[in-house]
Amino acid sequence: MDTLLPKPSLPTTILLLGAGELGRELAIAAHNLGIRVAAVDRYERAPAMQVAHESEVLSLLDGDALRRVVERFGPSYIIPEMEAIRTETLEELESEGIPVAPSAEATTLTLNREAIRRVVAEEMGIRTPAFAVAESAEALRRVCDETVGYPCMVKSLWTSSGRGQSLVTGPARLQQAWAFAAEETRPGMTQRVLAEEYIDFRSEITLLAVRERDGRITFLKPIGHRQELGAYRESWMPAAVEPAELEEAEGVSRRILHRLPGPGIFGFEFYLTGTEVIFSELSARPHDTGLVTLCSQDLSQFELHLRALLGLPIPDLRYRIPAASAVILARGDGEVVRYEGVDRAFQVETAQVRLFGKPNGYPMRRMGVALANGTTVAEARARALEAAGRVDVRLS
Numbered sequence: 001m002d003t004l005l006p007k008p009s010l011p012t013t014i015l016l017l018g019a020g021e022l023g024r025e026l027a028i029a030a031h032n033l034g035i036r037v038a039a040v041d042r043y044e045r046a047p048a049m050q051v052a053h054e055s056e057v058l059s060l061l062d063g064d065a066l067r068r069v070v071e072r073f074g075p076s077y078i079i080p081e082m083e084a085i086r087t088e089t090l091e092e093l094e095s096e097g098i099p100v101a102p103s104a105e106a107t108t109l110t111l112n113r114e115a116i117r118r119v120v121a122e123e124m125g126i127r128t129p130a131f132a133v134a135e136s137a138e139a140l141r142r143v144c145d146e147t148v149g150y151p152c153m154v155k156s157l158w159t160s161s162g163r164g165q166s167l168v169t170g171p172a173r174l175q176q177a178w179a180f181a182a183e184e185t186r187p188g189m190t191q192r193v194l195a196e197e198y199i200d201f202r203s204e205i206t207l208l209a210v211r212e213r214d215g216r217i218t219f220l221k222p223i224g225h226r227q228e229l230g231a232y233r234e235s236w237m238p239a240a241v242e243p244a245e246l247e248e249a250e251g252v253s254r255r256i257l258h259r260l261p262g263p264g265i266f267g268f269e270f271y272l273t274g275t276e277v278i279f280s281e282l283s284a285r286p287h288d289t290g291l292v293t294l295c296s297q298d299l300s301q302f303e304l305h306l307r308a309l310l311g312l313p314i315p316d317l318r319y320r321i322p323a324a325s326a327v328i329l330a331r332g333d334g335e336v337v338r339y340e341g342v343d344r345a346f347q348v349e350t351a352q353v354r355l356f357g358k359p360n361g362y363p364m365r366r367m368g369v370a371l372a373n374g375t376t377v378a379e380a381r382a383r384a385l386e387a388a389g390r391v392d393v394r395l396s
């Protein structure tokens with residue numbers, strides 16, 4: 001598989017669709033290979049734009065604008081980095097000979113919660129939370145009463161980091177949950193939301209897998225993570241997972257990978273209940289909980305993604321575990337950002353800090369991440385949390 005992809009000779013040009021913090025790390029990894037980086041996003045001075053050679057501000061939901069930037073930058077690879085992308089245009093561009101990472105098909109399927117669930121749960125028969133899709137508040141009520149049950153999660157089909165997502169404990173909360181999720185509907189699309197069974201998990205993990213162009217798949221050690229309000233707060237490697245659970249998660253991931261073409265890194269999310277391994281969703285690109293790979297191993301998820309895309313060999317990974325990451329959030333009111341305490345964060349043993357350089361903030365916006373190692377996962381987590389807590393990102 002994938003051997004038909006043209007092998008780009010380095011240096012080459014990549015176009016990042018989305019210029020957030022994950023794109024920024026990808027751009028930095030690309031610089032180390034002499035690659036020219038173009039980055040686009042909805043707003044100026046987005047994190048990856050600051051380290052890109054060229055950039056443009058546009059809505060990636062605008063197919064014509066997307067086509068125009070591809071013509072302008074002439075990339076040898078298009079690398080999606082966010083959800084809000086006009087995927088039909090990606091499919092066209094790929095069929096015209098410009099590869100999309102990992103492939104337009106994998107991107108289209110994974111950017112839409114409903115699409116990936118239909119493939120994984122309905123086509124492949126893999127265990128996911130029970131789910132149903134609704135196109136109105138009344139229909140949502142019906143599916144929750146009749147099939148999904150309570151408590152349940154109601155989600156927008158498109159967003160990430162918990163936007164438009166709510167936990168519904170009973171019918172009285174449904175109207176609000178509908179409005180919250182439906183608000184995220186894209187212009188020109190029918191309002192549709194996903195309701196799914198609430199899983200009372202013991203832990204949740206991200207399993208990163210990198211597939212090379214020859215089809216070889218390497219799994220990274222599992223990442224444990226903690227989320228609040230649907231957004232990641234800390235992650236660590238390795239997660240405490242029973243060998244049988246890991247085997248099952250890897251088996252499920254391999255089966256799903258079989259259905260999603262193309263090289264690159266993939267992040268599989270699973271809930272572990274103690275008796276079940278339940279697939280939730282996946283990213284066909286670097287994963288936010290995978291920021292921990294910046295300090296857990298010699299090749300981060302960003303370097304692995306690039307190597308896989310460009311057809312460069314990936315040797316056995318060398319780990320520096322236990323490792324942990326903890327996010328640094330903006331606090332206060334206002335948009336102007338002031339950073340304090342970075343010096344104190346560096347006093348924490350092994351700590352590193354990555355600030356994303358977002359031009360302005362809002363309360364609880366993710367502005368950076370602290371990374372740390374330890375002799376145990378508990379020590380690495382405690383250090384990363386301590387360092388993150390010492391950085392004060394103040395809004396005024």
Ligand SMILES: Nc1ncnc2c1ncn2[C@@H]1O[C@H](COP(=O)(O)OP(=O)(O)OP(=O)(O)O)[C@@H](O)[C@H]1O
Nearest residue numbers: 129153159160161162163196197198199227230231
């Ligand atoms: N059905 C569920 N049962 C229990 N917890 C859930 C469920 N759905 C979501 N959550 C919690 O909310 C978090 C975010 O949910 P999900 O991964 O679906 O959203 P997301 O917006 O795609 O987030 P991201 O893009 O950051 O991964 C999960 O990691 C989990 O902690």
Ligand SMILES: [Mg+2]
Nearest residue numbers: 161269280281
């Ligand atoms: Mg998720």
